[in-house]
Amino acid sequence: MNHSTSRTFSFSIFFCIAFYVSFASEAAIVNINITSVESPTFSGRSFGSVGQYEKLHGRAYGELDPTDPHNAIITDINLAPRNANGKVEYSMDIFILKPIDMNRGNQKLFLDMNNRGEMRVGRLNDVAVSNDPVSAADGGNGFIMNQGYTIVGNGWDFGAVRDNMGLTISVPVAKNSDGSVITGPSYEYITFNNSETYSYTLTYPTASINNETANLTVRERLDDSPKNIPITDWEFIDEKTIRLLPVGTTFNQAHIYEFTYTAKNPVVSGIGLAATRDFISFLRYTPKSEDRIHNPLAENVKQTYSFSISQPSRALHDFQTLGFNADEQGRQVIDGMLKWTGAGTGDQINYRFSQTGRTERNRQNHLYPEGVFPFAHQVLTDHLSGKVAGRRTLCEESNTCAKIFEVNSSNEYWVKTGSLLHSDTRGKDIEDPEDVRFFLVSGTSHGVGDVNSRGICQQFLNPTSPYPVLRSLFIALDSWVANEVEPPTSRVPSHSDGTAIMAIPIPGSNTGRVPQDALGWPSIPNVNYTGLITTRHYLNFGPLFDSESIISNYPPSIENRPSYGIFVSRVDIDGNEIAGIRLPPVEVPIGTTTGWALRRQEFGMNDGCEGSGQFIPFSITKDERISLGDPRLSLEERYGSHENYVQEVTIVARELMRQRFLLEDDVQAYIEQALNRDFL
Numbered sequence: 001m002n003h004s005t006s007r008t009f010s011f012s013i014f015f016c017i018a019f020y021v022s023f024a025s026e027a028a029i030v031n032i033n034i035t036s037v038e039s040p041t042f043s044g045r046s047f048g049s050v051g052q053y054e055k056l057h058g059r060a061y062g063e064l065d066p067t068d069p070h071n072a073i074i075t076d077i078n079l080a081p082r083n084a085n086g087k088v089e090y091s092m093d094i095f096i097l098k099p100i101d102m103n104r105g106n107q108k109l110f111l112d113m114n115n116r117g118e119m120r121v122g123r124l125n126d127v128a129v130s131n132d133p134v135s136a137a138d139g140g141n142g143f144i145m146n147q148g149y150t151i152v153g154n155g156w157d158f159g160a161v162r163d164n165m166g167l168t169i170s171v172p173v174a175k176n177s178d179g180s181v182i183t184g185p186s187y188e189y190i191t192f193n194n195s196e197t198y199s200y201t202l203t204y205p206t207a208s209i210n211n212e213t214a215n216l217t218v219r220e221r222l223d224d225s226p227k228n229i230p231i232t233d234w235e236f237i238d239e240k241t242i243r244l245l246p247v248g249t250t251f252n253q254a255h256i257y258e259f260t261y262t263a264k265n266p267v268v269s270g271i272g273l274a275a276t277r278d279f280i281s282f283l284r285y286t287p288k289s290e291d292r293i294h295n296p297l298a299e300n301v302k303q304t305y306s307f308s309i310s311q312p313s314r315a316l317h318d319f320q321t322l323g324f325n326a327d328e329q330g331r332q333v334i335d336g337m338l339k340w341t342g343a344g345t346g347d348q349i350n351y352r353f354s355q356t357g358r359t360e361r362n363r364q365n366h367l368y369p370e371g372v373f374p375f376a377h378q379v380l381t382d383h384l385s386g387k388v389a390g391r392r393t394l395c396e397e398s399n400t401c402a403k404i405f406e407v408n409s410s411n412e413y414w415v416k417t418g419s420l421l422h423s424d425t426r427g428k429d430i431e432d433p434e435d436v437r438f439f440l441v442s443g444t445s446h447g448v449g450d451v452n453s454r455g456i457c458q459q460f461l462n463p464t465s466p467y468p469v470l471r472s473l474f475i476a477l478d479s480w481v482a483n484e485v486e487p488p489t490s491r492v493p494s495h496s497d498g499t500a501i502m503a504i505p506i507p508g509s510n511t512g513r514v515p516q517d518a519l520g521w522p523s524i525p526n527v528n529y530t531g532l533i534t535t536r537h538y539l540n541f542g543p544l545f546d547s548e549s550i551i552s553n554y555p556p557s558i559e560n561r562p563s564y565g566i567f568v569s570r571v572d573i574d575g576n577e578i579a580g581i582r583l584p585p586v587e588v589p590i591g592t593t594t595g596w597a598l599r600r601q602e603f604g605m606n607d608g609c610e611g612s613g614q615f616i617p618f619s620i621t622k623d624e625r626i627s628l629g630d631p632r633l634s635l636e637e638r639y640g641s642h643e644n645y646v647q648e649v650t651i652v653a654r655e656l657m658r659q660r661f662l663l664e665d666d667v668q669a670y671i672e673q674a675l676n677r678d679f680l
Contacts, residue, residue: 028278028328029286031061032094034296038134040100045136047145050104055133056096056296057165060154062278063087064271070328074270075350075549076174079182090271092155092169093162094279095119095131096296099148106148107302108478111280111334113312116357117166119153120309123467124474131165141665143471149305150297154279156272156315157349159203159357171271174352183207185554186263186353189365193456193603195253198243203355204263205239214261216242218252222363222607223509226258254456254603256363260555263353270350273315273324280304280334281327303482305336306402307474310446311359313342314370318349321374323394325402332400336481338474339404340466341446343412344375344421351549361415362534362608363599366510367555369545371536375420375564377404377433382425384538384562387546392433403480404436405473405487409444409466410577410595411613413493413568417536419500420564422492427502427565429494438490439473440569440580441466443593445613455612456603458528462593462613464585468666476660488660491580493569499579500567505535508559511608512566520571522631527616528598532608533568537561574632575616581661584670588648590635590677591617620680635680642679649674 039054046052066077066088080088095112099105112121112130119130125140131153139145155169162168174182190200206214216234217226234244242259244251251257288298308316316337319325325333348370349356358365373382379390395401412418422438424430432438441464449461479485493500501519505512513531521529538561542552569579575592576582586593594616597609619625619634639645653670656662662670 028064028274029060029062029282032058033061034058041097041133042139043134043136045139047139047142050099050145050148052100053097053145054100056094056098057132058094059091060094060279061089061091062275063089064274065328068328070323070326071274073322073350074268074274075352075354076182076266076268077271079174079177080172080268081175088172088268088271090169090171090275092275092279093167094155095151095153095167097133097151098297099150102150102297102300104148105150105300107300108149108482109280109283109297109301109304110144110149110151111276111304111306112151112153113276113306113308113316114153114156114160114167115309115311116157117155117160117162117168118164119167121151121307123309124307124471126467131167150300152280152283154276156276157311157356158267158269158272159355169272169275171267171269173265174268181207181264182266182352183262183264184266184353185551186261187367187555188259189358189367190251190257190259191254191364192251193254195250197251198248199237199241200243200251200257200259202240202242202259202261202263203357204353205265206236207262207264209236209239211235214259217258219256220252221604222256222511226256254599258555266353269354269356270322272349272356273319273322276319277324277327277333281331284333285327285329285331303335303478304333305338305474305477305481306334307338308340308342310341311347311356313339314345314359315347315349315356317342317344317391318346320395320402321346321391321393322350323398325395326398326400330398330400332402334402336477337402337404338407338470338477340407340470341409341412342406342421343408343416343418345371345416351551353551359416360534361610362511362532363604364610367539367558369539369541369551371417372539373425376422376424376430377436378430380424380430382538384425384564401435403477405439405477406436407439407441407466407470407473409441409446409613410569410580411444411446411611412595413440413566414596415446415534415608415610417534417564417566419493419567420536422490423565423567425564427567429496432490437487438492439469440492440577441469442569442577442580442582443586443595443613445595445597446611449612449615451615454600455609456599457597457609457612457614458600459597459614459616461597462595462615464583464593464613464615468663468669469581469583469661471666472657472661472663475663493567493579495567497579499570501570502565502567503533503535505563509535510537510558511535512563514568519568520573522573522575524575524592524616524632525628525630528606530598530606532596532598532606533566534608536564536566538564574618581656583656584649584652584674587652588645589618591615592632639679642677645677645679646671646674
């Protein structure tokens with residue numbers, strides 16, 4: 001077989017000249033159209049004993065029986081148009097990156113659950129490129145490919161776009177049973193960190209361009225009272241766009257605008273979860289046909305894993321909660337999930353007029369149904385609503401629960417109430433489920449920040465990377481799934497060991513505070529500490545919310561609404577977190593790293609800085625520290641010499657490797673980083 005390189009609309013001999021597959025009408029995936037194959041990819045780079053990889057792009061076509069109990073849970077699927085077979089149709093982009101010689105792979109599938117269409121497996125390979133890797137450099141350190149994984153991705157988020165080869169999905173619009181247009185309340189939380197934006201695009205079209213039926217408010221800071229903007233000061237440009245008046249007026253930088261209106265044409269967005277289920281099930285279980293190739297991975301998938309960052313981690317919470325890890329034949333779809341920064345919330349994917357791209361933090365996207373009970377995997381009683389539920393209920397009934405590592409940053413605890421993932425609704429400790437482990441990567445923010453930039457925040461951004469830990473945990477997850485090797489025990493804040501400190505809600509506010517003395521936060525010169533933290537309320541979305549996932553009270557008021565108990569990790573005398581996995585930048589620090597940050601003056605002073613954390617360096621010498629009034633010891637006082645610093649980093653890194661939180665290559669990387677650091 002000649003694996004010559006080819007580009008869009010050309011194909012390897014293995015997949016014939018034109019690969020278009022049709023399946024029996026009862027199959028969930030009915031067509032696959034491979035539109036391009038590059039073989040080999042990565043400019044011919046070879047990965048260890050696995051060899052070269054090839055890359056496939058295409059589109060898959062599926063259909064769902066809305067009466068099947070596995071699908072009936074999808075909101076509004078009963079109101080979606082049906083084909084001649086009585087099925088609901090969808091189509092989605094697909095991506096496959098596989099060893100050319102599948103016999104040299106490990107027969108394991110790696111689902112990159114993409115974020116808004118962007119795949120993230122590259123982060124484990126220490127590169128950003130994922131959707132269309134081409135060059136040898138796009139393979140990064142080769143971590144996933146060296147092990148022989150087949151990497152796949154599919155469109156699932158109706159809001160994703162095709163920019164930069166983004167993976168998209170087309171799902172139908174729901175209509176009333178008589179064919180008329182469905183309308184309902186919708187809500188847009190609008191803010192721009194620039195002063196150059198003139199218009200805003202709505203998620204759903206308005207039912208009427210008469211702006212007397214809608215309402216727009218504005219406030220400068222989160223705690224301010226919203227002020228109504230007169231209808232003479234804004235207008236609809238078209239059904240999906242609004243702008244301020246007079247024409248040319250920009251939205252005020254960092255101000256918070258909220259827009260409520262009657263929308264129309266809700267999409268059946270929950271189909272994205274079923275589409276993911278069916279694509280992975282197809283690749284895993286569908287055999288080759290005698291007369292044609294139906295499945296490029298046929299008989300080559302023994303285990304399946306998923307990796308996700310942020311939004312798709314929350315979507316996978318819903319995937320499990322709603323029972324999608326069992327396919328229509330009752331077979332398990334994903335064996336192991338490594339979720340990063342999913343906190344304890346869902347993705348708002350299975351509601352009418354859903355907005356999957358939203359996520360709540362302490363200054364963004366409040367009052368959406370992202371954080372609704374259940375939060376934890378275990379079956380618990382919500383002390384506020386009286387409901388009894390857990391994320392594992394349906395998969396336990398079908399015996400299809402995946403083994404899961406829930407890994408979160410400090411930011412997820414401070415701005416997304418992450419502790420609810422492993423506590424009861426009052427914030428009390430609960431025992432881990434048999435197949436789930438929880439980890440806090442101490443002192444990390446939602447993303448890896450540029451330490452030379454403040455962004456919109458007051459302090460320099462936190463550069464601590466979680467990926468060394470995630471690589472090691474992925475190896476541990478595979479050992480747990482494939483070989484039943486017990487994983488590391490959970491590492492999170494808890495009351496039982498004294499590392500957890502409860503937040504105090506502020507009545508009538510979407511935020512609360514963590515008292516400085518209780519946390520142990522030091523008073524650092526020129527660093528504001530307000531204790532700002534997101535809280536989670538039991539909200540009223542109307543009488544149809546629980547039974548039909550339809551929002552009729554939007555947005556809900558938080559006035560007189562009770563809140564759930566949440567907590568964060570205590571900190572040491574330097575302000576670094578005590579609980580969790582303390583990587584060398586936290587255990588052998590050169591500064592204070594936090595998961596929270598505050599906005600600077602021109603962006604809403606002292607409001608939360610969303611997903612950002614901060615890095616606050618130590619003084620170099622004792623004299624410098626004393627002159628600044630900094631209570632934190634200087635580098636000189638801590639380590640004495642560069643050699644001592646390197647030795648401490650070495651000891652800590654090797655201990656983390658012994659505990660299975662670092663791999664040898666990353667241990668060496670930390671040591672080399674310490675050696676090359678400009679120190680004293």
